[in-house]
Amino acid sequence: MKISQHPRTSAPGTGTSTDDPAAAEAVFLDATLRLLEPLCVLPGETVVDVGPGAGSATVALAHAVGEPGCVYVVDVDAAMLDVTMETARAAGVAHRIRTVLHDIEDGMPPLPARADAVWSSWCVHHARDWDAAARALLGMLRPGGRICLAEGGLPARCLPWDTGIGRPGLEIRLDEAHDRHFTQWFFGRPGAARPGRGWDTILRDAGLTDITAFSALVDIPAPLSGPVRGVVLAELAARVRRAQPFLAEDDTAAWASLLDPGNAAWLGHRGDLALLTARTGFSGRKPEA
Numbered sequence: 001m002k003i004s005q006h007p008r009t010s011a012p013g014t015g016t017s018t019d020d021p022a023a024a025e026a027v028f029l030d031a032t033l034r035l036l037e038p039l040c041v042l043p044g045e046t047v048v049d050v051g052p053g054a055g056s057a058t059v060a061l062a063h064a065v066g067e068p069g070c071v072y073v074v075d076v077d078a079a080m081l082d083v084t085m086e087t088a089r090a091a092g093v094a095h096r097i098r099t100v101l102h103d104i105e106d107g108m109p110p111l112p113a114r115a116d117a118v119w120s121s122w123c124v125h126h127a128r129d130w131d132a133a134a135r136a137l138l139g140m141l142r143p144g145g146r147i148c149l150a151e152g153g154l155p156a157r158c159l160p161w162d163t164g165i166g167r168p169g170l171e172i173r174l175d176e177a178h179d180r181h182f183t184q185w186f187f188g189r190p191g192a193a194r195p196g197r198g199w200d201t202i203l204r205d206a207g208l209t210d211i212t213a214f215s216a217l218v219d220i221p222a223p224l225s226g227p228v229r230g231v232v233l234a235e236l237a238a239r240v241r242r243a244q245p246f247l248a249e250d251d252t253a254a255w256a257s258l259l260d261p262g263n264a265a266w267l268g269h270r271g272d273l274a275l276l277t278a279r280t281g282f283s284g285r286k287p288e289a
Helices: 020-027 029-039 056-065 078-091 130-139 168-189 201-205 225-245 249-258
Strands: 046-049 069-077 097-099 116-120 141-159 209-220 275-285
Touching: 020 029, 020 056, 020 078, 020 225, 029 056, 029 116, 029 141, 029 209, 029 275, 046 056, 046 168, 056 078, 056 116, 069 078, 078 097, 097 275, 116 130, 130 201, 141 201, 141 209, 168 225, 168 249, 201 209, 201 275, 225 249
Parallel strands: 046 069, 046 116, 069 097, 116 141
Antiparallel strands: 141 275, 209 275
């Protein structure tokens, strides 16, 4: 499979961490393309993209399947499907893509046939039951079909240990507060099931074979370009908003200063912002029989 970057534009949508999902996907595109490689998509194949976001991976997959192929994009949010199609039209591949409005928690989407490959990135962890969601992903595949699930990795590191505002270790404490937010949100929903194990085991229990875990490093050192800095600031602001109920008062005050463009301490003024993180994928194959 040859997957390459193609120019694209898209509008802000819903269901994402920030108001401009396309900008964030552009920053992480190289890592996304590396995570897609194990799918080995061939011209003429049928691929499913579950939770397409702004459509950067969808467009890459549409180029890979070529004119004879097809990519089905599945999402519970009609607005995100619209964003994906706008991205696809800008890239000239919209005719190879079909949208499916469906919640993976309701099981397999209504596809006309089994797919050769399934891709999903940072979507399935929202499901109440990860095991059921994994079974739904495998159910979309033909025997021998491939899957790549991008979930997990490492938290982003963007700030110095000591920003000079508040106590040192501010970003580390944000990670802890954000994890508490996610835990409360996840288990606060009726029917939420505790996973109890990692994605590789969950996929193996669902019936996947030849499972391989691999990670793509995102390492953008300081000083950041304007677009990357904008994404880093937007992502930090989104994390702080979600984690705020679990932050100490002094950390809340520190973040308020650091994220305020009108404040002398605004992170946008700094030259030592960076972006270092890793994204993990799990690939495997559905048994032939």
